[in-house]
Amino acid sequence: MTPMLEAAEVSRRTPRxxxxxxxxxxxxxxxxxxxxVLDVSxxxxxxxSMRTDLGxxxxxxxxxVNAYAIAFAGFMLLGGRAGDLYGRKRMFLVGxxxxxxxxxxxxxxxxxxxxxxxxxxxxLGAAVLAxxxxxxxxxxVPEGPARARAIATWTAVGAGGGAAGxxxxxxxxxxxxxxxxxxxxxxVGAVVLAGAVLWLAESRAxxxxxxxxxxxxxxxxxxxxxxxxxxxxEAEGWTAAATLVPLxxxxxxxxxxxxxxxxxxxxxxxLGLLRRRSVASANAAMFVSGSAMFCMxxxxxxYAQNVLGYTPLEAGLALVPSSLSVVVGSKLxxxxxxxxxxxxxATLGTLVAAAGFAWQSTMSAHGAYVTGIMIPGMLMMLGAxxxxxxxxxxxxxxxxxxxxxxxxxxxxxxxxxxxxxGLAVMSTVAAAGTGGEGGAxxxxxxxxxxxxxxxxxxxxxxALMLVWLPRKTSASSAG
Numbered sequence: 001m002t003p004m005l006e007a008a009e010v011s012r013r014t015p016r017x018x019x020x021x022x023x024x025x026x027x028x029x030x031x032x033x034x035x036x037v038l039d040v041s042x043x044x045x046x047x048x049s050m051r052t053d054l055g056x057x058x059x060x061x062x063x064x065v066n067a068y069a070i071a072f073a074g075f076m077l078l079g080g081r082a083g084d085l086y087g088r089k090r091m092f093l094v095g096x097x098x099x100x101x102x103x104x105x106x107x108x109x110x111x112x113x114x115x116x117x118x119x120x121x122x123x124l125g126a127a128v129l130a131x132x133x134x135x136x137x138x139x140x141v142p143e144g145p146a147r148a149r150a151i152a153t154w155t156a157v158g159a160g161g162g163a164a165g166x167x168x169x170x171x172x173x174x175x176x177x178x179x180x181x182x183x184x185x186x187x188v189g190a191v192v193l194a195g196a197v198l199w200l201a202e203s204r205a206x207x208x209x210x211x212x213x214x215x216x217x218x219x220x221x222x223x224x225x226x227x228x229x230x231x232x233x234e235a236e237g238w239t240a241a242a243t244l245v246p247l248x249x250x251x252x253x254x255x256x257x258x259x260x261x262x263x264x265x266x267x268x269x270x271l272g273l274l275r276r277r278s279v280a281s282a283n284a285a286m287f288v289s290g291s292a293m294f295c296m297x298x299x300x301x302x303y304a305q306n307v308l309g310y311t312p313l314e315a316g317l318a319l320v321p322s323s324l325s326v327v328v329g330s331k332l333x334x335x336x337x338x339x340x341x342x343x344x345x346a347t348l349g350t351l352v353a354a355a356g357f358a359w360q361s362t363m364s365a366h367g368a369y370v371t372g373i374m375i376p377g378m379l380m381m382l383g384a385x386x387x388x389x390x391x392x393x394x395x396x397x398x399x400x401x402x403x404x405x406x407x408x409x410x411x412x413x414x415x416x417x418x419x420x421x422g423l424a425v426m427s428t429v430a431a432a433g434t435g436g437e438g439g440a441x442x443x444x445x446x447x448x449x450x451x452x453x454x455x456x457x458x459x460x461x462x463a464l465m466l467v468w469l470p471r472k473t474s475a476s477s478a479g
Contacts, residue, residue: 024199025140026150029133030157031192032096035185036126036133037158039068039103041165043119044301045312046178053178054112059231062427065298066227066420067116071123072130073416074220077268077409080131081211088132088139089202093193095129098122100189107183118182131409139203166301166323170316215268218257223417226250227424234431269410279407281468282395286411287418288461289350289391292357292454293384294419295426296322299447300360300377307365307440307447308372318369322377329385342390342397343469349390350462353383357455361448365440388415394469422457426450 043050043064051061083091099122106118134154141150172180229246236242261267274280297319304315329349336345356379363372395411433449434442 022140022146022150024195025201026137026153028192028195028200029137030154031188032092032129032196033133033154033158034161035096035099035188035192036072036130037161038165038168039099039122039126039185040072041162041297042169042181043068044297045166045169045305045315046173046181047298047301048305049173049178049312050115054109054115056112056115058431059234059427060112060116062231062298062423063116064119066423067119068123068126069294069416069420069423070220070224070227071120072126073413073420074223075124075127075216076130076413076416077406078211078213078216079128080135080406080409081268082128083132083135085211087202088135089196089200091128092132092136092196092200095125095127095132096189096193096196098125099129100125100186100193103182103185103189107179107186136200136203140201162323162326164323166297166316166319167313168316170311170313173312175313210266212261212264212266212268215257215260215264218253218260219268222250222253222257223420224250225253227421230421230424230428234428270406273407273410277468278394278397278470279410281465281470282391283411283414285346285350285461285465285469286388286391286395286414288457288464289353289384289387290415290418291422291425292457292461293353293380293422294416295423295450295454296357296377296380298423299426299430299450300373303363303444303447304373307444308367318373319377321374322381325378325381326385329382329387330389331385333386333389336386337390337393341471342394343465343471346387346390346394346469347462347465349383349386349388350458350465351383352386353380354455354458354462356380356383357451357458361451361455363444363448363451365444397470422454426454429453 047061047064050056050064056064079091079095102118102121102125106115106122109115109118137150137154168184169181172178172184225246227250229243229248229250232240232243232246238244258271261269261271274283300319300322301315304310304318305312310318333345333349336348340348356376359376359379367373392411396407427450430446430450433446435445437443
């Protein structure tokens with residue numbers, strides 16, 4: 001028998017490893033996505049406890065949220081590209097390992113800076129992990145109804161992670177301590193990591209292009225520096241060097257990022273995409289909406305605990321109706337888009353959210369739950385759900401198959417970056433509204449001013465949508 005025939009015979013006799021069941025791949029991908037989304041919201045109810053234990057300042061407190069969000073947004077597109085080049089399974093493992101180790105470091109932090117560093121590394125891990133969850137899922141499930149169901153499950157799990165964050169965080173803080181909102185990721189991450197090593201198959205779609213690491217670093221450091229400069233206005237004012245220097249440096253870094261993107265052969269964000277009206281207008285609208293809506297969870301949690309005296313668990317339970325309203329709005333939006341159009345539904349959702357923010361701005365230091373938290377919170381998040389789906393549809397309408405992942409990542413990046421800068425601005429606004437006082441009445445005035453400012457910003461966003469968003473999407477995007 002010739003060597004070639006012998007090799008073929010051995011190959012036939014050697015059983016190939018069986019492909020893992022599709023449901024198992026979907027479960028692992030959804031578990032990774034759940035962890036990423038959960039950690040955006042789970043820390044909110046723990047913020048007062050973190051501040052007491054680690055001695056964080058008011059500005060330091062918002063960086064517990066922003067450090068994660070900025071790193072996540074700044075490296076998300078790079079994480080997706082790395083998965084294409086080096087393998088989705090490999091990047092899933094790298095991202096989940098970073099995320100899990102950073103969660104351990106944050107849970108064991110003894111100083112404020114240690115917690116902020118851990119949250120930054122968590123965000124970096126999430127940026128590598130999140131894009132791989134969807135690409136692994138789509139690679140494992142054939143195109144058709146089965147893939148549509150798998151993606152719907154992935155989307156629902158992501159929404160569930162955001163909705164469950166307040167409740168899970170409140171229970172952990174009440175029953176254990178604030179540290180467990182981070183430490184809980186360690187055993188869960190270890191189990192998912194072991195399952196991914198054993199059962200996920202590798203896939204990639206590399207075309208030889210390099211990673212745009214300079215672009216990702218410039219975008220992230222520029223955004224962080226700009227946010228730091230905005231935060232400095234609270235203590236130093238707008239004309240102090242401590243404020244102006246980081247603001248100018250942040251703007252310069254973002255300008256340099258745009259210059260690098262225009263000249264590099266494989267840009268992180270191809271600027272040519274922004275010449276399309278649908279992409280540019282939808283991303284601008286998402287940035288404005290995100291800058292107003294992202295701060296809702298932050299201030300509602302602080303209001304419930306610092307002013308109304310809720311426990312962390314009570315605060316988490318109080319926000320469950322708002323969390324569910326996001327899911328309702330997201331499910332309702334596609335049905336309204338068919339007869340009314342994406343632009344109309346996005347504008348309507350933004351106006352509903354603006355009404356909720358305006359209502360919330362009438363809060364008092366002795367507010368009742370139903371009228372002081374539940375109903376305005378439900379309006380805010382119902383509007384967010386209604387607006388988010390049509391904006392995403394408009395941003396991706398008409399995109400070529402090879403651009404779909406890029407424009408989808410871009411709209412998520414715009415929302416998260418807008419939210420990060422918005423939280424920095426609204427925290428400064430709230431601090432100015434307190435007049436330097438720390439009592440319940442003063443805090444309420446500060447939070448109310450932040451909600452009022454967000455309502456005005458959303459009204460401006462609704463006007464922007466009416467003027468700039470295109471009237472129609474492609475049929476596939478609208479569906």
